[in-house]
Amino acid sequence: MNLFSVNLRQQLEKNGSLDGLQEIRLKVNKPVILIFSDREIVLNIKMTIEDIRATINKISKYSIFAFEEDVKQGFITIQGGHRVGITGEWVFENREVKYLKNISSLNIRICREVSGFGKKFINHIYKGGEILNTLIISPPKCGKTTLLRDLSKIISNGDSPLNRGFKVSIIDERSEIAASFRGVPQLDIGIRTDIYDNCLKSKGIILAIRSMAPEVIVCDEIGTREDFESILVAYNSGVSIISTIHGNSEEDFYNKLRMSNLNTSMEKIFRCILILSNKNGVGTLERVKRI
Template sequence: MEDILHMLPDSLRAKLKRLPPQELERVEEIRLRVARPIEYVGGGTSRFVSEKGGGTEQAEAALMFTKEEGIQLLSRLSHHSLYMMEEEMRRGYITIQGGHRVGISGKVVLEDGRVKLIRDVTSFNIRVARERKGAADKVLPLLTEGKQLKNTLIISPPQCGKTTLLRDLARQISEGTQEVNARKVSIVDERSEIAGCVGGIPQKDVGPRTDVLDACPKAEGMMMMIRSMSPDVLITDEIGRAEDGYALEEAIHAGITVIASVHGRSLKDIMRRPTLSRVLQTGVFQCYLVLSRKPRIGAIAGVYDEHFAECRR
């Protein structure tokens, strides 16, 4: 959180510091919209920063995010050079020191029918990246059999801790544990969320034997890592396109263990999607892990084998 506060304009930092420290530490997202209330999300609830200090559910009693603060924030995010950040602007998010990600929206500029950049930025979504070492402690035994890792698909709704889990799985597999010997791990991190790279350097601990390909499309990135880094384990986030499935199959046929994630609420949910259903029917995954927010973020809602039968835990 200190990395985020340090980046903010002074006036905006002062507004956020009106929150009690214990509440500020629970924040998962800070959502800033020009001329609208400052919103923060954490613990499954959304509130505004109150003029009186603390949080409020009443928009009319909240502090506003000003146009001047938006201009200052964008200048700080881009290190005073929007040209240098053109690729990040085109993708719609910027990764900052500490691995935190700032999503942006506003007026899109097109070139040859494709997004060139976003200008007149009016909304910022600051996603707080927190490391939870040990997040994979209870999960890793479910993904192994005789010290061998299973090809695994993690199914999770948004903000249920799947990225945190993938990060800690990478760290533990890279270091080695009682469940699995140390392995070479490759991460294809298209959205810069797992390792949180800045300048190509992971800001989060993903382990001593881990290589990261940052901001690269998943399908292309997986093929690059297979050819260039000879990984034992390949980890990637949020698969969904047909080409992602083909790349996963190539990795598995090359003898590489794959751990991936997908947005969804259940196994049945993702089986309804044509592109994912085809991959699942090939039997490439040996384990399906479903996450939930209840009774807590990252709770295991179900574990299934390659035949889609629920496993005992």
């Protein structure tokens, strides 16, 4: 709350409990919108350009340039793991983002840890004392990143039904899984887990294999040829992979494989496929396929 002006804080307080709050969306000359897990509230207050600037100053502790590389990715991660999406007028040079100016919109995504979320899934991916190569297929807002985070913790800590803890490396390309702030995870990802924050999946997987000797590598939203090629390297190195992909079915995964023009039997690498939806709430398990 200390990120906002007094007027906005008062408006937020008027709405009583903020349990389940997922996003606070701020736009110049537009009303503030609160997104909850089950509803949306439009506040009777409009943001001015001065409000946006003041909020950015507080978020960055008056040093937005210290977050220059994060801003180029379209977000800032702040203490507590909360992510602030940021946009406005983008300036490009040689087809690459140079900087952002005239910031006009912020989306503050509230970071919450859901401990125990992975318990109902762990038996599907653990067999014979090993973690199966697992692909989680899910549309947005169905809990796939939350699931990755909690599975990482369970596997790293060696929680039941595992008979031991595993060395885990998380390749957190967009700082979403561990919600790192200045390289330090803000959420519990387990005692044996190493984090590769803001690191390309294709690079991070190789770096982890070379340097941290992981038994399990966790990453989010694979889809490029480079991602698939690095997963092949992990597979050939004897490292288990747990990853997610956007989609509604296995066919979406096969389509991405075809689009990558990767001539390999990648689909045979994953011995467990979990398909999620939010039909009966976030994290609804629609189907399990084990090979």
